[in-house]
């Protein structure tokens with residue numbers, strides 16, 4: 364059995380990036396840039412007025428002659444003599460001959476004259492050409508996640524396509540004779556199947572939309588066939604259940620028969636001890652424990668990391684921070700633990716219902732509190748390591 368740190372490192376080391384593709388910017392939200400983008404234009408493309416007011420060719424006077432008007436979008440070039448002004452509006456191009464813009468609130472306008480009140484600073488209220496980015500300069504670096512601001516910014520530079528890392532196609536394979544679909548009758552000994560919808564919603568929330576769900580009974584041949592198909596057709600396969608040591612846990616045997624390279628099986632952690640991680644050709648395979656909270660905890664610690672890394676995220680591990688616990692806790696057993704926790708106002712509360720089968724408090728958790736093998740107990744007031752879950 365390996366440690367959490369070893370498992371995380373192995374996961375990172377065995378996650379090569381997906382291939383690249385060119386994508387329209389209106390479809391690239393959540394993708395990571397595979398190449399640095401250089402700006403095709405100066406931004407702003409011209410000296411731009413930041414306010415509604417008057418552009419001046421400054422002279423040693425407060426009295427300027429107003430010769431014309433420039434609206435946003437106007438292309439006519441004006442040549443101002445010293446002592447001349449032109450009415451100008453926010454976003455309009457400031458003539459090269461103007462060296463300051465005064466806000467209209469600081470001006471008294473009379474016929475074709477204006478009287479300027481207050482001190483005029485050189486270049487005031489003028490956004491220099493290329494102030495944000497120069498033509499040929501770095502607009503966004505490789506590895507940047509394309510969020511709303513990034514996409515808006517790229518559009519402002521006239522860019523319509525970007526090179527990004529592809530997102531993986533993902534298969535979820537749930538196993539178990541006891542599973543019935545929510546909405547149908549629950550016979551004795553059966554439970555509702557919840558891992559597939561839980562994992563697919565966690566995946567969609569992270570921007571992974573290409574998901575196929577497979578359901579198999581605890582039957583060796585069926586398990587093997589479905590695993591073979593899902594591995595050959597997807598970039599990532601997430602199996603749940605059937606990975607422990609019971610007589611009807613067929614996943615490990617089937618993966619072995621299918622010549623999936625085992626990178627690790629079993630991690631010294633609670634929940635999620637019987638976690639399997641392997642690869643076959645270009646496909647990454649996780650077999651997560653069937654217990655729902657164990658599956659979700661392993662998803663955030665390990666699967667999240669792999670998906671992030673292969674999708675081009677330069678920071679693929681969920682961030683950890685030290686926080687003050689407001690709860691007492693005594694660790695049961697000797698495995699390091701991930702506890703469902705709630706961070707609020709800089710403190711962290713350890714929630715009830717820590718069993719790996721229980722999701723009730725996971726539903727309100729926003730973090731996992733990490734209890735190392737050295738920490739046998741936590742007292743309220745102790746600083747603890749907290750892993751923030753994605754929102």
Ligand SMILES: Nc1nc2c(c(=O)[nH]1)N[C@H]1C(S)=C(S)[C@@H](COP(=O)(O)OP(=O)(O)OC[C@H]3O[C@@H](n4cnc5c(N)ncnc54)[C@H](O)[C@@H]3O)O[C@H]1N2
Pocket residue numbers: 537538539541542554555556557558559603604605606607608609612634635636637651652653654655657719720
């Ligand atoms: N002799 C041992 N027994 C077990 C060990 C062990 O080391 N020795 N480890 C325990 C631990 S820890 C875990 S975790 C579980 C993991 O077992 P499996 O991954 O094989 O999962 P299953 O047995 O198939 O299921 C466990 C539990 O989860 C429920 N389940 C499964 N799939 C779903 C689903 N899609 N939706 C909802 N619930 C699901 C299943 O009904 C079981 O209750 O093994 C321990 N045993």
Ligand code: MOO
Pocket residue numbers: 632633634635636637652654657719720
């Ligand atoms: O690893 Mo199991 O998830 O402890 O119950």
